[in-house]
Amino acid sequence: MGVKEVSGLVSGRGVIWSVALSLTLHVLNHHFLLVLLPLLCVAIYKGLKAPRSNPDTAATFFSGLRVGGHRGSPTIYPENSMASFEQAKLDGCDLVEFDVSMTKDGHAVLLHDDNLDRTTNMTGPIRDKNLAELKDCNIAAHFKRTGPGSSPIPSEGLPALETLVSWAKTNKMKLLFDVKDYDPELTAIIVELFTRFDLYDSAIVCSFFPWVVYRVKKADSRILTGMTWRQKFFSYEDGEHTRPRFSWALQFYLAALLDVVHQAGLHTILPTFLGVDLMLTSNSEISPRYVARQRAKGVEVMAWTVNDINEMHWMLETLKIPILTDLPYHIQTLTNLRKFGEDGYVSVNAA
Numbered sequence: 001m002g003v004k005e006v007s008g009l010v011s012g013r014g015v016i017w018s019v020a021l022s023l024t025l026h027v028l029n030h031h032f033l034l035v036l037l038p039l040l041c042v043a044i045y046k047g048l049k050a051p052r053s054n055p056d057t058a059a060t061f062f063s064g065l066r067v068g069g070h071r072g073s074p075t076i077y078p079e080n081s082m083a084s085f086e087q088a089k090l091d092g093c094d095l096v097e098f099d100v101s102m103t104k105d106g107h108a109v110l111l112h113d114d115n116l117d118r119t120t121n122m123t124g125p126i127r128d129k130n131l132a133e134l135k136d137c138n139i140a141a142h143f144k145r146t147g148p149g150s151s152p153i154p155s156e157g158l159p160a161l162e163t164l165v166s167w168a169k170t171n172k173m174k175l176l177f178d179v180k181d182y183d184p185e186l187t188a189i190i191v192e193l194f195t196r197f198d199l200y201d202s203a204i205v206c207s208f209f210p211w212v213v214y215r216v217k218k219a220d221s222r223i224l225t226g227m228t229w230r231q232k233f234f235s236y237e238d239g240e241h242t243r244p245r246f247s248w249a250l251q252f253y254l255a256a257l258l259d260v261v262h263q264a265g266l267h268t269i270l271p272t273f274l275g276v277d278l279m280l281t282s283n284s285e286i287s288p289r290y291v292a293r294q295r296a297k298g299v300e301v302m303a304w305t306v307n308d309i310n311e312m313h314w315m316l317e318t319l320k321i322p323i324l325t326d327l328p329y330h331i332q333t334l335t336n337l338r339k340f341g342e343d344g345y346v347s348v349n350a351a
Contacts, residue, residue, distance in 0.1 A: 050217040050275035052298070053200075053224050058277045060201040061174065061224055062300055066316055067331055068095035068176060070305045070324040071112065075147030078140045079119065080110040081156045085164065085173075091328035092335070095174035097304075100161055100190075102181050107131045108161035108189045111139075114180075118142065120158075134158055148329055165193050168202075175203035176280075176324075178228065182212045191220045200224070206280045208233055210262075210270060217275045226278030226302070229266055231285065234258045239282060271299050278302055280324075283311065291319050313337050 072084025073091055085096045099112040104127060116122040121141035122134070138155045145153065168175050177190065190205060205216050206226035213225045230239050235255040237243040246252045262270075271279060271294070279294050283303045291301045304324040306312050312334055315323050 045269075045273065049273050050214055051221040052275045053222060053277055055298075057201045057222065058224055058300070061204060061277075062322070065094050065174065065322045067093055067312075067328060067334070068097050068174075068302070068322065068324045069093040069328045070097050070326050071099065072096055073147065073328045074326050076145060076149050076329070077153065078143040078156065080112060080159065081139055082159050082163070082167065083154055083156060085167065088328050089171055089173060092331040093173070093328050094322075095176055096164075096168070097176040097178055097324050098164060099178045100181065100186065101126045102183055102186050103127070103129055103131045103134065105130045106185055108186060109134070109158040110161060110164060111158060147327065161189070162193065165197055165199070165203075169197050169199075172202075175199065176226075177203065177205040179205060179207045179212050179216075180209070182207075182209055182215070184215065187212075187215050187219055190216060191223070194220060194223055204278060206278065210265075210274055213274050213276060221275070224277045225275065226280045227266065227271060227274065227276050228280040228304075229285070230282035231263070232256070232259050234262065239284070267293075271297060280304055283315075283323075286315065286319070286321070288319060291321055309333060317341060 069085070069088030069091070071079035072081065073087035073093075074080075074084055076087050077083035080098050085098075088096050098110050100108055101111040101114075102108055109126070109131075111119070111126055113119065114127070115125045116129075116137065117124075119139055119142060121136075121138045122129075134157065137158050139158060140153050140155050143153060165175065167173075179186065179190070194200060194203065200222050204224040204226055205213070206228045207213050207216075208228045210227065213227060216223055217225050232241050235245060235252060235258075237245050244252050246255060266279075276299060278300045280302050281290070281304070283306045286301070286303045294301050300321075301319075302322045302324065303315050306315060306323040306325050307327050309330050312323055312325065312330065315321050316334060317338060
């Protein structure tokens with residue numbers, strides 16, 4: 001073998017070794033990335049994860065909590081009115097739930113819908129009105145009583161959020177903020193009210209929107225928070241799934257996809273990532289297994305909106321979870337049923 005042949009062989013082997021080394025480094029780098037990527041994801045998750053509230057604060061809030069008035073006592077007085085909240089207190093509620101909206105000039109008021117049409121004598125989005133423009137607003141304008149009672153229904157303006165908070169503090173009533181407006185300004189208002197009125201063990205902030213809950217928790221980790229949930233929230237306006245939110249097919253199917261992803265998150269990592277203390281769950285989704293699964297994560301469950309007295313009794317006495325109801329006047333009956341369950345069965349059988 002001549003010099004040229006040997007030189008060519010060495011050169012060829014050098015190329016082979018070079019290629020082999022490159023391939024080895026590529027594989028090692030690839031495997032390193034495979035190892036690094038999960039670690040990076042965990043680090044990002046840990047870094048972004050919202051902290052949980054103090055367990056003692058949560059325990060104080062949930063202690064003795066059984067029945068909350070959904071927008072007060074809305075079959076006897078107009079929803080989200082001070083008269084409705086007063087009635088819920090008289091009916092025996094431990095808590096009142098209410099909806100917070102923002103005016104154009106940055107005032108927090110109580111209103112469920114995005115617009116004024118359904119419940120008031122005014123029309124148009126609440127976001128388009130300054131507070132001064134709402135001075136003649138009457139939230140009893142379209143109200144018709146369907147619950148018991150014959151007392152006059154007073155006219156009432158949109159209550160300010162601070163008015164309700166002050167009333168609740170005076171009356172030792174627990175509060176559930178239902179926040180549908182994700183304006184950062186509203187988050188700042190809520191945090192300020194929690195600080196000023198020391199609401200940490202007597203109030204909770206809930207929302208359908210994870211980013212609202214996350215923002216509140218990040219702003220003040222002492223605030224108790226909860227995720228409100230029902231099936232197909234992003235694709236349908238109603239719980240019966242009869243009114244799609246979007247008329248365009250593409251928008252609707254994207255919303256439906258978001259519902260699938262959102263539900264998967266709620267059943268896995270989302271509650272822990274958001275640091276929530278409560279899953280405020282549609283009554284149709286409540287089951288012993290669901291309650292046990294959430295409690296295993298350290299998350300409480302509350303059902304909404306429960307208006308059948310047998311379902312109320314089952315949730316309160318068998319599942320041991322609190323409920324929201326439109327019919328707080330059933331509380332006395334529920335109390336009697338509970339007492340009968342504790343004492344009455346023995347007496348009846350003995351007789």
